[in-house]
Amino acid sequence: MTRGSARRSFLMPALWIPAALALALLGLPLVALVVRAPWASLPDLLSRSEVIQALALSFGTASIATLVSLVLGIPLALVLARSAEWSVVPRRVLRALVTVPLVLPPVVGGVALLLLLGRRGLIGQFLPFTIPFSTSAVVIAQVFVAMPFLVLAVEGAVRASDRRFEVAAATLGASRWTVLRRVTLPLVAPGIAAGSLLCFTRALGEFGATITFAGSFPGVTQTLPIATYIELQRDPDAAIALSLLLMAASVAVLVSLRDRWVPGLTA
Amino acid sequence: MSLSASIHAVRGTFDLNVHLTAEPGRTLVLLGPNGAGKSTVLAAIAGTVPSDGTILINGRAVSDEETARRRVGYVFQDYLLFPHLSVLENIAFGPRAQGVARPAARATAAGWLERLGIPELADRRPTQLSGGQAQRVALARALASGPELLLLDEPLAALDVEVRDDVREELARHLREWGGLTIVVTHSLDDVASLAHDVVVLENGRETQRATVRELVRSPATPYVERLVAAWRED
Numbered sequence: 001m002t003r004g005s006a007r008r009s010f011l012m013p014a015l016w017i018p019a020a021l022a023l024a025l026l027g028l029p030l031v032a033l034v035v036r037a038p039w040a041s042l043p044d045l046l047s048r049s050e051v052i053q054a055l056a057l058s059f060g061t062a063s064i065a066t067l068v069s070l071v072l073g074i075p076l077a078l079v080l081a082r083s084a085e086w087s088v089v090p091r092r093v094l095r096a097l098v099t100v101p102l103v104l105p106p107v108v109g110g111v112a113l114l115l116l117l118g119r120r121g122l123i124g125q126f127l128p129f130t131i132p133f134s135t136s137a138v139v140i141a142q143v144f145v146a147m148p149f150l151v152l153a154v155e156g157a158v159r160a161s162d163r164r165f166e167v168a169a170a171t172l173g174a175s176r177w178t179v180l181r182r183v184t185l186p187l188v189a190p191g192i193a194a195g196s197l198l199c200f201t202r203a204l205g206e207f208g209a210t211i212t213f214a215g216s217f218p219g220v221t222q223t224l225p226i227a228t229y230i231e232l233q234r235d236p237d238a239a240i241a242l243s244l245l246l247m248a249a250s251v252a253v254l255v256s257l258r259d260r261w262v263p264g265l266t267a
Numbered sequence: 268m269s270l271s272a273s274i275h276a277v278r279g280t281f282d283l284n285v286h287l288t289a290e291p292g293r294t295l296v297l298l299g300p301n302g303a304g305k306s307t308v309l310a311a312i313a314g315t316v317p318s319d320g321t322i323l324i325n326g327r328a329v330s331d332e333e334t335a336r337r338r339v340g341y342v343f344q345d346y347l348l349f350p351h352l353s354v355l356e357n358i359a360f361g362p363r364a365q366g367v368a369r370p371a372a373r374a375t376a377a378g379w380l381e382r383l384g385i386p387e388l389a390d391r392r393p394t395q396l397s398g399g400q401a402q403r404v405a406l407a408r409a410l411a412s413g414p415e416l417l418l419l420d421e422p423l424a425a426l427d428v429e430v431r432d433d434v435r436e437e438l439a440r441h442l443r444e445w446g447g448l449t450i451v452v453t454h455s456l457d458d459v460a461s462l463a464h465d466v467v468v469l470e471n472g473r474e475t476q477r478a479t480v481r482e483l484v485r486s487p488a489t490p491y492v493e494r495l496v497a498a499w500r501e502d
Contacts, residue, residue: 164347167315167334168347169349170315170333171313171315172340
């Protein structure tokens, strides 16, 4: 005991310096953003029509992407959570497929989406309509990068929940569908909520895959992060205002997730 | 009205092979040490673990039915009350799952709460219940689903010793009032003494004695029962 704490206190000064540097690196940029923000002209900047347009487009597409992720991602999370009974190879392939978008550079995701759904893409060549550089492309790019967050959060929650509640429901006469709807999903509701928030924030901040696959057309594909990047060259004050807006959205999510266990990401 | 169950289940090196019969109004207690396969028998009857054999509930073969269609009420050792539902909603779950409209299901549930003498618990969450209350709610939930057979797995094991005797007497009364086919699993002779009409002793996956309570106490057939009876007499 005493020896351990003695050693720890000896180590502390040596740790403090890099730890403080790390904190500075993480925190100071945000401080700079807040300090340098053109607070006086902020209302003006944020009420410009192109800003409102980008804002509406971003929140609209991120909401749709989150909905799509919920509809497709919850079943995937359930399959993934139950795949413990499978043999090793298909289970690992499935898990890798879900995890890849988390570590893949988003711009690569955008290129890959173009090669699949572009006009000459693997599937795109057979489609009677064009997907790239449309608002749908924005949503697809966002789903690609953001859905894994939801899937992993829900999967972790399903794994952590006691399956015997499902057995109990079955003995009461509940069909599999009823068990899913009235027991399994309600029990993992906190995981679904946390996963949706993470998914929404990731979709809201999506840049690389979106600009690659959907481009930057004001009102059609120019989301907040893309508008921020473009404004930085034309009107830095507007870019700062947009950045503040995105930061506020992120902080809001962080606060609502505060103290809440997000199993898929911590496990 | 009867139960006839031949159950054969193999799990690794454990081999369970028993035949049970039960009649309504005569509670059958499955007595045995830990690991004897008692809970597996219940799970096999409920269809929550795979098993071979034939299970006839009131002449209806249920071995190939899914759990949900077997009409077997199950009171779990730790009750497994749904934590996201109120007490009333827990009890209404069975009727709801079987297609009863919400108001009627809630009325049924309220009726069961009355019968078990706990109407004031209706709006509580399971986490706000004492052990004895949770056990009664679990019993009400199982009975409200309209089972043809009631299974209770160590229904008193999760309770504090001080309240166990009262809750046991209460449970015995409710089982008498219900009067249907009932199997109770336990490793306690106290439970046998107040709940059982017939006893089947299960050791290492096999029946080692079948008796009434009186016969069991008077002439134990195995060292396990002998030890149990001796310890019980000392109390």
